[in-house]
Amino acid sequence: MKNILVTGGAGYVGSGLLRKLLEEGYFVTCIDNLMFGGESLLDVWHNNNFNFINCDINNTEKLDKIFSKKKYDGVIHLAAIVGDPACKLYPDLAIKTNWETSKWLIDRSKSSGVSKFIFASTCSNYGKMDDPNAYVDENSNLAPVSLYAELKVKFEKYLLHEIKKNEDFSPTSLRFSTVYGLSSRMRFDLTVNEFTKDLTLGKELVIFGEQFWRPYCHVRDFSNAFITVLNSPFEKVAYNVFNVGDTNENYTKQMIVNEIKKLLPNSKIKYVTKNEDPRDYRVNCDKIKNELGFKISMTVPDGIREIKNVIQNKLIKDPDSQKYYNIPYVKKK
Ligand SMILES: NC(=O)c1ccc[n+]([C@@H]2O[C@H](COP(=O)([O-])OP(=O)(O)OC[C@H]3O[C@@H](n4cnc5c(N)ncnc54)[C@H](O)[C@@H]3O)[C@@H](O)[C@H]2O)c1
Numbered sequence: 001m002k003n004i005l006v007t008g009g010a011g012y013v014g015s016g017l018l019r020k021l022l023e024e025g026y027f028v029t030c031i032d033n034l035m036f037g038g039e040s041l042l043d044v045w046h047n048n049n050f051n052f053i054n055c056d057i058n059n060t061e062k063l064d065k066i067f068s069k070k071k072y073d074g075v076i077h078l079a080a081i082v083g084d085p086a087c088k089l090y091p092d093l094a095i096k097t098n099w100e101t102s103k104w105l106i107d108r109s110k111s112s113g114v115s116k117f118i119f120a121s122t123c124s125n126y127g128k129m130d131d132p133n134a135y136v137d138e139n140s141n142l143a144p145v146s147l148y149a150e151l152k153v154k155f156e157k158y159l160l161h162e163i164k165k166n167e168d169f170s171p172t173s174l175r176f177s178t179v180y181g182l183s184s185r186m187r188f189d190l191t192v193n194e195f196t197k198d199l200t201l202g203k204e205l206v207i208f209g210e211q212f213w214r215p216y217c218h219v220r221d222f223s224n225a226f227i228t229v230l231n232s233p234f235e236k237v238a239y240n241v242f243n244v245g246d247t248n249e250n251y252t253k254q255m256i257v258n259e260i261k262k263l264l265p266n267s268k269i270k271y272v273t274k275n276e277d278p279r280d281y282r283v284n285c286d287k288i289k290n291e292l293g294f295k296i297s298m299t300v301p302d303g304i305r306e307i308k309n310v311i312q313n314k315l316i317k318d319p320d321s322q323k324y325y326n327i328p329y330v331k332k333k
Pocket residue numbers: 007008009010011012013014031032033034035036055056057058077078079080081082083097120121122123175176177178179180185187190326
């Protein structure tokens with residue numbers, strides 16, 4: 001397995017993944033339309049094993065030519081309208097990108113002889129748990145509560161159950177925990193990153209739903225999960241789904257705030273009530289550990305520490321800049 005095509009490789013998750021794949025000796029082609037710029041690719045640009053194609057995946061004519069020109073062994077599909085708020089804001093584009101084009105892409109990958117196709121799904125698929133004391137696993141009901149998650153569930157269903165099975169083709173869906181941590185394309189619209197940034201900058205943090213549970217996973221461990229699937233035998237990963245993270249890394253927002261307060265004890269927090277984002281789930285991630293040997297390398301407190309240090313050392317000139325958000329952002333005082 002040598003030639004890997006990564007869609008959305010200039011993004012928060014993808015930019016770290018490209019580096020990891022290059023380190024592991026893969027030849028990497030990245031396709032991205034650079035919605036958030038391409039600075040994240042500057043330091044891999046001169047790597048002889050790296051190739052970039054500026055392409056909107058919704059331009060399937062161009063994408064078709066890309067597949068005709070070169071044989072890819074693996075496709076890692078990240079390009080998407082990412083997150084509940086962005087999909088709510090651009091529903092037509094989300095349906096086109098996250099469902100219609102994604103379906104086209106997996107079909108084209110299969111017909112062009114790609115052997116592994118890995119999809120970045122999400123634990124948001126679980127939605128609201130019936131029993132908040134229980135943990136959901138890969139066999140639990142899916143109850144998406146947003147267009148973003150609905151489209152992930154729809155594509156996952158196609159990948160796992162509806163596409164005609166073929167023993168030379170191994171598609172895998174990874175249901176990722178909510179991501180955090182440092183990346184070359186930084187995002188501050190993610191809970192751990194945003195809370196840590198705001199409190200490090202001395203702002204008052206306004207939070208709602210502080211009792212709701214979510215699983216979290218560091219962005220570097222996302223890359224490790226993709227590599228784990230690339231290195232795993234077909235019979236373990238083909239037409240299969242794995243939660244990605246660690247069962248011990250489920251937190252409520254309050255627990256995250258408590259971790260930040262250990263480093264920044266003077267943090268100011270205001271609690272408000274909002275009837276928004278009812279996602280509430282604790283996720284069991286033992287399957288990927290037990291069946292594929294995947295282990296996380298970072299925890300939420302590690303991620304908080306690295307973000308706090310980067311902000312305090314002023315490595316990011318304007319951390320409130322719109323470019324670190326996937327949706328229009330109003331600066332807080
Ligand atoms: N961030 C999370 O917590 C999380 C959790 C689970 C799964 N995921 C999934 O991981 C993937 C990557 O997320 P991210 O956080 O890196 O998001 P991101 O927004 O930083 O990156 C997405 C990338 O895709 C590109 N892109 C979008 N539409 C495109 C198109 N039509 N053609 C070509 N490129 C296009 C963007 O330019 C961007 O570089 C997504 O599929 C997302 O749903 C993310």
